[in-house]
Amino acid sequence: MDKILRIDMGAPGGPKAIIGPLGPYTGMGGRGMTSMVVYEEVPADCHPLGPENKFVIAPGMVTGSAASTSGRISVGCKSPLTGGIKEANAGGQAGQVMARLGYAAIILEGAPAAGAMYKIVINAQGVDISDATPYKGLRNYDLAEKIKAEYGDKVAMISIGPAGEMRMAAASVAVTDREFRPARHAGRGGVGAVMGAKGVKVIVIDDAGMKMRKPKDPERFKAANKRFTQGLRQHPVTGEGLPTYGTNVLTNVVNEAGAYPAFNFSQGQYDKASLISGETFAELQTRRGGNPTHGCHRGCAIQCSGIYVDKDGNFLTKQPEYETVWSHGGNCGITDPDVICRLDFLDDDIGLDTIDMGAAIGVAMEAGIIPVGDAEGAIRLVDQEVGQGTPLGRILGGGAASTAKAFGLERAPVVKGQAMPAYDPRAVKGVGVTYATSTMGADHTAGYAVATNLLKVGGDVDPLSAEGQIELSRNLQIATAALDATGFCLFIAFAILDQQETFDAMVEIINGMFDTNLTGDDVVALGKKILSMEREFNKKAGFTAADDRLPRYFRREALTPHNVVFDVTDEQLDSLYNW
Amino acid sequence: MDKILRIDMGAPGGPKAIIGPLGPYTGMGGRGMTSMVVYEEVPADCHPLGPENKFVIAPGMVTGSAASTSGRISVGCKSPLTGGIKEANAGGQAGQVMARLGYAAIILEGAPAAGAMYKIVINAQGVDISDATPYKGLRNYDLAEKIKAEYGDKVAMISIGPAGEMRMAAASVAVTDREFRPARHAGRGGVGAVMGAKGVKVIVIDDAGMKMRKPKDPERFKAANKRFTQGLRQHPVTGEGLPTYGTNVLTNVVNEAGAYPAFNFSQGQYDKASLISGETFAELQTRRGGNPTHGCHRGCAIQCSGIYVDKDGNFLTKQPEYETVWSHGGNCGITDPDVICRLDFLDDDIGLDTIDMGAAIGVAMEAGIIPVGDAEGAIRLVDQEVGQGTPLGRILGGGAASTAKAFGLERAPVVKGQAMPAYDPRAVKGVGVTYATSTMGADHTAGYAVATNLLKVGGDVDPLSAEGQIELSRNLQIATAALDATGFCLFIAFAILDQQETFDAMVEIINGMFDTNLTGDDVVALGKKILSMEREFNKKAGFTAADDRLPRYFRREALTPHNVVFDVTDEQLDSLYNW
Ligand code: SF4
Numbered sequence A, B: 001m002d003k004i005l006r007i008d009m010g011a012p013g014g015p016k017a018i019i020g021p022l023g024p025y026t027g028m029g030g031r032g033m034t035s036m037v038v039y040e041e042v043p044a045d046c047h048p049l050g051p052e053n054k055f056v057i058a059p060g061m062v063t064g065s066a067a068s069t070s071g072r073i074s075v076g077c078k079s080p081l082t083g084g085i086k087e088a089n090a091g092g093q094a095g096q097v098m099a100r101l102g103y104a105a106i107i108l109e110g111a112p113a114a115g116a117m118y119k120i121v122i123n124a125q126g127v128d129i130s131d132a133t134p135y136k137g138l139r140n141y142d143l144a145e146k147i148k149a150e151y152g153d154k155v156a157m158i159s160i161g162p163a164g165e166m167r168m169a170a171a172s173v174a175v176t177d178r179e180f181r182p183a184r185h186a187g188r189g190g191v192g193a194v195m196g197a198k199g200v201k202v203i204v205i206d207d208a209g210m211k212m213r214k215p216k217d218p219e220r221f222k223a224a225n226k227r228f229t230q231g232l233r234q235h236p237v238t239g240e241g242l243p244t245y246g247t248n249v250l251t252n253v254v255n256e257a258g259a260y261p262a263f264n265f266s267q268g269q270y271d272k273a274s275l276i277s278g279e280t281f282a283e284l285q286t287r288r289g290g291n292p293t294h295g296c297h298r299g300c301a302i303q304c305s306g307i308y309v310d311k312d313g314n315f316l317t318k319q320p321e322y323e324t325v326w327s328h329g330g331n332c333g334i335t336d337p338d339v340i341c342r343l344d345f346l347d348d349d350i351g352l353d354t355i356d357m358g359a360a361i362g363v364a365m366e367a368g369i370i371p372v373g374d375a376e377g378a379i380r381l382v383d384q385e386v387g388q389g390t391p392l393g394r395i396l397g398g399g400a401a402s403t404a405k406a407f408g409l410e411r412a413p414v415v416k417g418q419a420m421p422a423y424d425p426r427a428v429k430g431v432g433v434t435y436a437t438s439t440m441g442a443d444h445t446a447g448y449a450v451a452t453n454l455l456k457v458g459g460d461v462d463p464l465s466a467e468g469q470i471e472l473s474r475n476l477q478i479a480t481a482a483l484d485a486t487g488f489c490l491f492i493a494f495a496i497l498d499q500q501e502t503f504d505a506m507v508e509i510i511n512g513m514f515d516t517n518l519t520g521d522d523v524v525a526l527g528k529k530i531l532s533m534e535r536e537f538n539k540k541a542g543f544t545a546a547d548d549r550l551p552r553y554f555r556r557e558a559l560t561p562h563n564v565v566f567d568v569t570d571e572q573l574d575s576l577y578n579w
């Protein structure tokens, strides 16, 4: 990974690719890379869909090597949803393939000619940019079929569906998995809209002829990798919970904790949660011949990402994440797993963030657009309205904030314009702090305090009390920013938070890879550096302490069953960034 | 004017009215009153449609007296369009009637029960609040008929149309004129949505039995008022241009200056401008038997607000303002005066800001929703889509910013979410400074530098140069804030800027009214005080220097025919508030 590919989409005569050295970005990867490029090169006051914004893709620091569970890829830009900096992270094969080709970043710049749409093919021979107007309007799964027919299924694909082409603020960027399904998504913040604004429909990455990235100190790397993998296997969450049930193992846990934001965050428990729990999904899939244990990319030791099949055993969608099951399920009073999976598929196919889409439908139900619990209505909204780009679809495709605004509702569960995921901040206050203060807008992955608040991983902080949440969220946000730079999957966090030797092994993998002697302190320093850049960008973009707040109604309306409001004070929130 | 009426819309058992003394608000009026109440009482981080926001109505300081041309009324709140403080100003009869009843402010607070809708009747006997659900969905003109049937046409009415009920961010508050037509609007910033969120459809104000407000020093007042009226009559703009043509006298002036933002701010001159000029309108109206010279309230010495009739002589709408003729006309390539007037009527009837609506249609045309110049399409968008609250109507009813966002366009001509009016900031740079820095979002009335840039009133500052614009805009913003507090119509500015003796007479009217000895310096101090409160509110709401900017494309795309970009620097903009 010693080069950067820049493509000026607005160059006279058509897009122009330039391959250059890493320069100031040497050593950066993943979120570290995307956020640094955006911080250094994008004017903070630019329009997210205008020519001054940049669209950055970067594999993690160790991605493409033999390091276990490290195939993540970061997508960054100024977000059309939040108006701030954005990094959205995905699994799938693209990170490893891109890293093996030696590209530490792909940066799309400028603005294409009106109506232009391109395909970018990257392989060992170089970069080819060609007209993709025949692909216009294709959904991701159809697009994958076309690309597969031309390039086979050994390549990786990064693409947008119609939502990204329509520049919707909830549009995602799809990444193909091991089976060349466009099922892994850099979902949040409308990164797909920015790729669409750059006029790029699809990037095909082909690492034929390339080898796995070699560590500088192979012995050290190999030994550490072994200890790391063992650590993942032995922890109950990464070794058992996630492989068996996927992330949806959380439905029962969060619901029992009274932190399940049912019906657009109007109550903290859902009486029908068991109908859509991970246990229910796994049992159904085992019966139908699906597969709950499956890795989204080669080399994952956790394998949380199953395959969901219909009653006849045919692929319906990848096993949906807990947050998706919540957003389209409990959040909307929908309890049929097949409907939830159909919605997950439609989101992936059209290229939409499942969290903001489900949240938008929850808001639309509160606005009376369709009845609460209307499964067919929800499918129609995504498939026919958003997918076809009708005016209602444009509203919903803008996410929960756009939907609440259009229908004149106060109750938009968003921070910085981005929808809160499946944890009510009143009853998991640590994640409420993360929602409020993250540079990304409401984002559970930015500092997953749920681990310590509810799962008692990495300590035990009472989820219902304001006490200790700032420190917890701060430490997790710092660690996560670093982790998102390494390329390791965030889900290793359960093991490395609880098992010091697994954390050490992870650091040692990096040391083996680069022949360095980093310690835990260096990891913290990296995380802080990334967050500081992101926060500085947001500040220049106009964010202030007023943006580091939950909507007021979370302080006003008490959540059942614990009858709690969000009571972390503004002063406490403002102390999060204290370095 | 010695009392304030507060109504808690969310009181247990139904809305509760309390009449109290002025207290800390003594001496304040108009924008001074609304902005001070919002500044003191509304939490800056509240949701504009939530219970913590307040909706404030206040007549000007001398409104309701015999002071010439002083019948203005201010409507204030936190804006659902800008997210900042808002004062929207209207003519019509309500200001005088309310002032004569002694109310310096009406403040609607709290949140009504879901679905509730009220009528408030205020007269010499007191305040009556009753169910208005039978009025639900009524447009303003039909509502006026119902109110007239019950209360006669001597009362004044303040109301919202369906747009306000639907809490659209471009919803206005209508005020009836001398003929009980709901044709005068507090248009900007979505104040109608806040009235809607308070559950109030209509406020009927009846000053039967009340007398004109008496000055404390009648002789001083009377003498000053006479000099003041003479001054208005003798100035070419207030004495001739406005009475003869209304504000639409500006079409030819602005177009000739190359500052006419045709086709969604894509060119600075419109070759068909003469088809929709004030001269054309006046000639047409004279021929048809309309009346271009008419006051929006009793006691106006300027009389800019004509009556527009159709080819059979029937009332079609009030003579539309220049900004409306631009927004629905030249901005959209529509040249039929009757179509523009139909759109003006529909906006008034549905309760919409004509500037943001026309700008939204201009953006929708750029997005390809209807063809550029499609007159019937534009009527359908307002009447059938916005008026009926379809999803497309919800998008458009959110204004130009909402429309650009929904359709993924960069080119939204807005500042702080509010659409720019009929002066391109690249070619009238003084008003560009006002757009950028006003506490109100893009608003020509907040500091009408067009006067000095183009009309050479109050001096002569080259409209195409960045030089001198900050000082010009600053002084005008300060003067305007004060003027909006007095209750005098902003259009007196032409006379008082050019004629020192008319300015002195205006100050002397206030002195005669209150037996004070204010000078020009006190007027400046009042303006600064109001602006400082507004700016402080916005700061607490999260506004920073990044919000005091035009969209970047105004710096990037040169405007024909002068090929100018907006080149007032950020540093200059940040120096505007220097006191
Ligand atoms: S743990 Fe799950 S999301 Fe992470 S890399 Fe493995 S399969 Fe993908």
Ligand code: SF4
Binding pocket: B069, B070, B071, B091, B092, B294, B295, B296, B297, B300, B301, B302, B303, B304, B305, B489, B490, B491
């Ligand atoms: S000048 Fe025009 S807007 Fe002002 S008070 Fe008179 S008629 Fe109304």
